[in-house]
Amino acid sequence: SQTIHQWPATLVQPVGSPLSLECTVEGTSNPNLYWYRQAAGRGLQLLFYSVGIGQISSEVPQNLSASRPQDRQFILSSKKLLLSDSGFYLCAWSVAGGPTYEQYFGPGTRLTVT
Amino acid sequence: KNQVEQSPQSLIILEGKNCTLQCNYTVSPFSNLRWYKQDTGRGPVSLTIMTFSENTKSNGRYTATLDADTKQSSLHITASQLSDSASYICVVSPFSGGYNKLIFGAGTRLAVHP
Secondary structure, X not given: OOEEEEEOOEEEEOOXXXXXXXXXXXXXOOOEEXXXXXXXXXXXXXXXXXXXXXXXXXXXXXXXXXXXXXXXXXXXXXXXXXXXXXXXXXXXXXXXXXXXXXOEEOOOEEEEEO | OOOEEEXXXXXXXXXXXXXXXXXXXXXXXXXXXXXXXEOOOOOOEEEEEEEXXXXXXXXXXXXXXXXXXXXXXXXXXXXXXXXHOEEEEEEEEEOOOOXXXXXXXXXXXXXXXX
């Protein structure tokens, strides 16, 4: 069966510090991968998605970047965090070539920028 | 503009009671609608998914309905349990023939009290 992992589970970082969140998927090959951010009282906002190694599409301009160094690894980064980067970050995957609305979510990372 | 509106924002009910959550959408063209349950601090988990031709879909004590003409959906929870306390998110996928971007509602936060 497929599983998706995210770490860390929680993170408190000062403004201006760098960020690296990691997501890995097991049990499937060449998945589509997604990063979402969930702000309090708001719907999930798609940040990035990837259909393959090194292939990243950005949905909204922001202070964040994403990379996919390996088939089942997706990384969300920032060089300098802003207060507005605080939120709950979710990674998701879907089957390559399958319907992209069939997405499975990871457990999330709670980021607090102080 | 593709949007998903959910009501109420929050709801408190007593254990054993029923409740109904609402979702209105303006997504067009429409592909499918899904209800997710998200426990606090966790990733969303799919409850039901319906295409435009389906009027109702059940998953245990959860029953979702869809009226594609009025663009409304509801999620009915029967005989609520304490474990039903969570956020319930309505997600609509537009039909695009390729990548199906998901449109998320802000969710309804349900609290079930003993």
